[in-house]
Amino acid sequence: MEDILEKALEWAVQGEKVAIATVTQTWGSSPCPTGSQLVVNGDSVFFGSVSGGCVEAAVVEESQRVIASGNATELSFGVSDEAAWEVGLACGGEIRVLVEPVA
Amino acid sequence: MKKNILDQVVIAKRKNDPIVLITKITTEEQWIYKANEGLNIRGLENVEELSEAALRTDRCARIQVNEDIFFIQPFNPTLRMIIIGAVHVAQFLVQFASLSGFAVTVVDPRGAFASEVRFPGVAKLTSWPDDALRELKPDFRTAVVMLSHDPKLDDPALVTTLNSEAFYVGALGSKKTHHSRCERLLAEGVTSEEISRIHAPIGLDIGARSPSEIAVSIIGEVVESLRRSK
Numbered sequence: 001m002e003d004i005l006e007k008a009l010e011w012a013v014q015g016e017k018v019a020i021a022t023v024t025q026t027w028g029s030s031p032c033p034t035g036s037q038l039v040v041n042g043d044s045v046f047f048g049s050v051s052g053g054c055v056e057a058a059v060v061e062e063s064q065r066v067i068a069s070g071n072a073t074e075l076s077f078g079v080s081d082e083a084a085w086e087v088g089l090a091c092g093g094e095i096r097v098l099v100e101p102v103a
Numbered sequence: 104m105k106k107n108i109l110d111q112v113v114i115a116k117r118k119n120d121p122i123v124l125i126t127k128i129t130t131e132e133q134w135i136y137k138a139n140e141g142l143n144i145r146g147l148e149n150v151e152e153l154s155e156a157a158l159r160t161d162r163c164a165r166i167q168v169n170e171d172i173f174f175i176q177p178f179n180p181t182l183r184m185i186i187i188g189a190v191h192v193a194q195f196l197v198q199f200a201s202l203s204g205f206a207v208t209v210v211d212p213r214g215a216f217a218s219e220v221r222f223p224g225v226a227k228l229t230s231w232p233d234d235a236l237r238e239l240k241p242d243f244r245t246a247v248v249m250l251s252h253d254p255k256l257d258d259p260a261l262v263t264t265l266n267s268e269a270f271y272v273g274a275l276g277s278k279k280t281h282h283s284r285c286e287r288l289l290a291e292g293v294t295s296e297e298i299s300r301i302h303a304p305i306g307l308d309i310g311a312r313s314p315s316e317i318a319v320s321i322i323g324e325v326v327e328s329l330r331r332s333k
Contacts, residue, residue, distance in 0.1 A: 009110065022176070033162075
């Protein structure tokens, strides 16, 4: 089985910039349980998942900002979001995702 | 996440040591909890209790204490599956189980069954199943699946497995086969409560007929036992 954090460490050891995204809270019918993870490098290559595919693109994009700033951030996604048009969860669930840089 | 924390998590996962990562989301501070080692975090009094609960249930927790938010994330040892009987169904089950995150070991003392040609790259033991199980020591992250359909192999393995914490015990065979199996086990001194842990006939009732379909029904039942219990 693929190990997401092994990938993050492999990148970090190679000197690449890395961010780790973790689902920290869910409501309703979100497809990935809390603790689900996605890792991203500075070229937006990513492994893992934090949803059924609905918000991955937004998380990868935000990861680039986190990598650049060096500061973690917690994102919320849900149907009630203003950004729902772009990155809402089609399933009607809501999730929080912590995105942190590896430093 | 600091690289040394990532190092510790990855190394623990490689060594199959259960650990818990605690993140104070509000400040980005992180700690690692290891079973049987104490941990004190200011502002999170019952961190050890919370960590143990997270490991036991294999679930994360988000705890708010005043203004602070803590995220508690367990990393349990790899799931294991021990398959007794290197039969045709086992050839499919090893693949479904590996894809589902299980480290699989196939046990069969008959060399012609547990061969490298039939199970390429799969961990195999050719000792007697009860000896193999004493060596492998099934724990609460282990599923044990009896597929040999031969009482000489399955019965002693069942007796040993029912003494363990394995989260799933299943045995191939019809209702009739299982009935006679139960009678033999009772005669061996196994209690009816222990016997009731055995999933038999094995697998979810999805009308499976071919060996690969039976393997699907078994992996489905194993996942159900893992996630629906507790």
